[in-house]
Amino acid sequence: MKKEITISELARIMNVSVHQIRYFEEKGILEPAYTDDNLYRMYDMDQIYNLAHILLLRKLGVSVPSIKQSFDSFTPGQFEQVLQHSLLETTTQIEQLQELQQFIRKVLQEQLSFVSQTTQYQVRQRKIIHLTRWVEIKSHTTLHARLLAEQAAPVPNLFELDIHYLYDSSDAITICLEAQQSSDFTLPAGEYLSSDFLIQQDHELDQRIEQFNEHAAVHAYALAEEPLILIEKSYLSLFSHGKLHFEILKRIQSTDVLKEGE
DNA sequence: GTTCTCACA
DNA sequence: TGTGAGCA
Numbered sequence: 381m382k383k384e385i386t387i388s389e390l391a392r393i394m395n396v397s398v399h400q401i402r403y404f405e406e407k408g409i410l411e412p413a414y415t416d417d418n419l420y421r422m423y424d425m426d427q428i429y430n431l432a433h434i435l436l437l438r439k440l441g442v443s444v445p446s447i448k449q450s451f452d453s454f455t456p457g458q459f460e461q462v463l464q465h466s467l468l469e470t471t472t473q474i475e476q477l478q479e480l481q482q483f484i485r486k487v488l489q490e491q492l493s494f495v496s497q498t499t500q501y502q503v504r505q506r507k508i509i510h511l512t513r514w515v516e517i518k519s520h521t522t523l524h525a526r527l528l529a530e531q532a533a534p535v536p537n538l539f540e541l542d543i544h545y546l547y548d549s550s551d552a553i554t555i556c557l558e559a560q561q562s563s564d565f566t567l568p569a570g571e572y573l574s575s576d577f578l579i580q581q582d583h584e585l586d587q588r589i590e591q592f593n594e595h596a597a598v599h600a601y602a603l604a605e606e607p608l609i610l611i612e613k614s615y616l617s618l619f620s621h622g623k624l625h626f627e628i629l630k631r632i633q634s635t636d637v638l639k640e641g642e
Numbered sequence: 643g644t645t646c647t648c649a650c651a
Numbered sequence: 652t653g654t655g656a657g658c659a
Contacts, residue, residue, distance in 0.1 A: 388643070398644085399654060407652095420644060444652070 384413055384422040394431050401431070407444045409434055409451060441466030483540065491619055494576060501595055503632065504574045511544055511556035511565040519551050522582050538614065545610040547589070554607075567609065571632040573601050578623040585610070585626070592628045602633040 391398045404410040405421075410430055412421035437447045446462050515531060517523060528535075535541075535557065546554040546565065556565060575592050579585055589608065596603055609629040616625040 386643080387645095397654075400652090402645085403653060418644080438652090 382422070384424045387412075387421050387423070390423045390427065390431070394428070394435065396431075396435065404431070404434055404444070407448060409444065409448050441469055487615055490613070490616055494616065494625070497576060500577065501573065501575050501592075504572050504629075506567070506569060506572050506629070508569040509544075509567040510559040510561060510563045511546075511567065512559040513554055513564040514557050515555040516552050517555065519547070519553055520586065523555070540615050543612040543614060545612070546607040547610065548607040567606075567629075568631065570634055572629045573603065573632055575628045576626070577628075578617075578620050578625055580623050588626070589628060592630075596630065604631040604633045606631055 385393075387398050387401055391401055394401075401410065402421075405412070410427065413424040413427055414422055416422050434447055437450070438444075440463060442450070442462055450459060450462060514535065515523070515527065517527070541557055544556040544558070546556060548554070554565075573592075573596055575588070575595075577588055579588065589610070592608070611627040611629065613625040613627065617623065
């Protein structure tokens with residue numbers, strides 16, 4: 381019985397895959413003690429220590445190329461730099477995960493509030509929203525793939541955004557996306573008449589908008605002279621089997637709010 | 643059981 | 652940065 385061990389034995393005692401050991405070899409950070417006549421890689425204590433170091437550094441977030449560098453020419457200063465870098469990396473990862481957590485909460489909350497909602501029309505208090513103009517289309521037409529493809533600026537992550545359709549008095553509908561800072565349009569904070577609904581076919585949309593306007597007239601809401609806003613909640617449509625989730629909004633006039641963007 | 647290579651996430 | 656499959 382040889383004192384050296386095969387790759388699968390090394391893999392077993394170090395809790396890694398055979399593949400992974402060969403991968404480390406390919407990347408030049410772990411050589412076998414020798415190769416046997418049958419071309420099997422054989423490993424001894426040196427390799428066990430070596431692999432232990434590699435796994436530790438991987439756990440600390442150090443990349444394989446950096447591990448190679450640190451093995452080739454190792455100075456304590458470089459080591460600190462490498463570890464500082466992976467510390468920074470984990471910090472940004474935590475931030476990204478927190479953003480994801482927030483987004484999941486938002487989707488969950490909106491989904492719950494839609495499910496529990498009984499009345500179709502309600503008055504809602506809304507925070508200020510900034511919008512950036514994205515595409516303009518004529519009324520009574522629909523967005524099609526070609527139109528999107530021809531836009532100069534590619535739109536990031538359409539699936540997770542609320543898409544805002546602004547219906548002003550003209551014949552055009554302006555399609556906008558949420559912006560971080562003040563941009564092309566601003567929807568002031570305040571009270572909005574709101575209606576949530578699902579639709580299956582495009583023509584239902586125009587009906588809904590008509591109904592909304594009628595409802596507002598019948599109940600004599602003092603609506604602001606601002607565009608009607610239709611919001612497509614693309615991510616909520618996930619929960620409604622091919623139906624699309626929309627909200628119609630129009631701000632209710634209040635005397636103490638200054639009109640913005642003029 | 644192991645090697646090598648290719649495709650894939 | 653690995654994994655899985657197929658082959659010899």
